[in-house]
Amino acid sequence: MKVVQFFRAIESEGRNIGLPVSFVNLSGCNSNCKTCLPYTNPRDSHISIDMEVTEVAEKLLAAGLPHVYIACGEPMLQEEETIRLLDLLEQDERVKSVTVHTNGFVDIAPLVKYTKIMLSLNWCHGITMFANLDRLRPEIDMLKFIIWNKEDYHRMIVILPLVPEGIYIMLNPSPTFGAKEWLLDQVVKDRLEVRVIYPQHFSLGTF
Numbered sequence: 001m002k003v004v005q006f007f008r009a010i011e012s013e014g015r016n017i018g019l020p021v022s023f024v025n026l027s028g029c030n031s032n033c034k035t036c037l038p039y040t041n042p043r044d045s046h047i048s049i050d051m052e053v054t055e056v057a058e059k060l061l062a063a064g065l066p067h068v069y070i071a072c073g074e075p076m077l078q079e080e081e082t083i084r085l086l087d088l089l090e091q092d093e094r095v096k097s098v099t100v101h102t103n104g105f106v107d108i109a110p111l112v113k114y115t116k117i118m119l120s121l122n123w124c125h126g127i128t129m130f131a132n133l134d135r136l137r138p139e140i141d142m143l144k145f146i147i148w149n150k151e152d153y154h155r156m157i158v159i160l161p162l163v164p165e166g167i168y169i170m171l172n173p174s175p176t177f178g179a180k181e182w183l184l185d186q187v188v189k190d191r192l193e194v195r196v197i198y199p200q201h202f203s204l205g206t207f
């Protein structure tokens with residue numbers, strides 16, 4: 001399995017917000033988000049460590065936290081390994097939840113059989129597979145829209161009616177999106193049931 005890094009952090013968004021979480025950043029991606037992590041560069045599959053899936057699971061479990069986050073690069077590009085990792089984490093009673101962060105450019109159906117999973121479908125510039133919206137499970141899964149500019153907001157408005165009831169929806173303004181007051185006014189005016197979250201990363205160190 002191609003891995004970039006392991007770290008603990010306080011979760012800054014989503015259903016586990018505020019909880020300490022063990023993260024593994026995978027390597028390689030089929031997207032080109034402007035907001036890609038500049039320091040670890042997970043979309044470059046050349047910058048990675050090759051590890052056995054069992055080693056990845058052991059390392060995450062040894063970190064001692066009940067919540068695990070499998071973060072981008074895109075986990076579904078390593079589908080077989082990701083599924084094996086989920087199987088191992090699912091079987092361990094110390095793990096209460098596993099969040100898989102996927103850009104949704106490929107079918108996420110193989111992920112949604114897991115009970116502990118919280119799927120975070122990252123809508124990158126409106127081209128994520130529409131069919132994946134129907135796969136999201138109410139009260140479990142999450143959908144994130146990264147708002148880079150006003151066009152992204154209007155695109156989100158078109159997509160929102162297609163999202164099943166009960167999905168936790170987040171709106172993350174990009175750090176460079178300056179029109180904060182405009183955005184908040186729009187959310188109120190459009191009566192949106194979405195959480196506006198400015199993610200702030202509190203790292204607890206690598207492991």
Ligand code: SF4
Pocket residue numbers: 028029030031032033035036037042043072073074103122124
């Ligand atoms: S999905 Fe993640 S790894 Fe891929 S380009 Fe976007 S931020 Fe980077």
